[in-house]
Amino acid sequence: MDLTLLLTQTKTAVDIAKFIKSSSDTLDKSGQKLKLAELIEALADIKMETAEIKSLIIEKDEKIESLKNQLKLKNDLIYEAPYYWMKNENDEKEGPFCQKCYDASKQLIRLQKFGTNDRWKCHNCDNVFNGRGNTPKRKGMKEISRGFSI
Numbered sequence: 001m002d003l004t005l006l007l008t009q010t011k012t013a014v015d016i017a018k019f020i021k022s023s024s025d026t027l028d029k030s031g032q033k034l035k036l037a038e039l040i041e042a043l044a045d046i047k048m049e050t051a052e053i054k055s056l057i058i059e060k061d062e063k064i065e066s067l068k069n070q071l072k073l074k075n076d077l078i079y080e081a082p083y084y085w086m087k088n089e090n091d092e093k094e095g096p097f098c099q100k101c102y103d104a105s106k107q108l109i110r111l112q113k114f115g116t117n118d119r120w121k122c123h124n125c126d127n128v129f130n131g132r133g134n135t136p137k138r139k140g141m142k143e144i145s146r147g148f149s150i
């Protein structure tokens with residue numbers, strides 16, 4: 001993007017147009033055609049430069065929007081091991097979302113309940129997460145009572 005070039009091209013076109021206007025009585029037909037050709041060329045350069053600038057502005061607007069979304073996500077995403085939660089507009093938690101998918105590829109995959117006992121499964125990477133309310137089964141182990149092994 002070169003705004004200086006655009007301004008220079010615009011000044012050139014304006015100067016040519018002024019010259020044509022001020023010398024319309026003294027310029028012969030071929031002189032007028034030559035100056036009009038220069039004017040058309042200058043206007044074509046301006047059109048090309050303007051299109052390039054417009055395209056860059058659109059690109060930058062998209063980048064700004066993307067960065068805003070990333071910032072919002074960063075502010076609203078909460079990690080509570082073993083998974084993520086998303087804060088909504090009412091400051092409530094939504095989710096949970098898969099930690100592995102988000103950390104690896106920034107994908108927010110909602111976890112699905114997997115049986116009972118606070119277990120959650122990601123249908124994208126097939127990981128299963130045990131929530132904080134999960135109580136591990138102790139098959140084949142003796143019960144621990146009052147901190148002492150019996």
Ligand SMILES: [Zn+2]
Pocket residue numbers: 098099100101102109122123124125126127
């Ligand atoms: Zn996953």
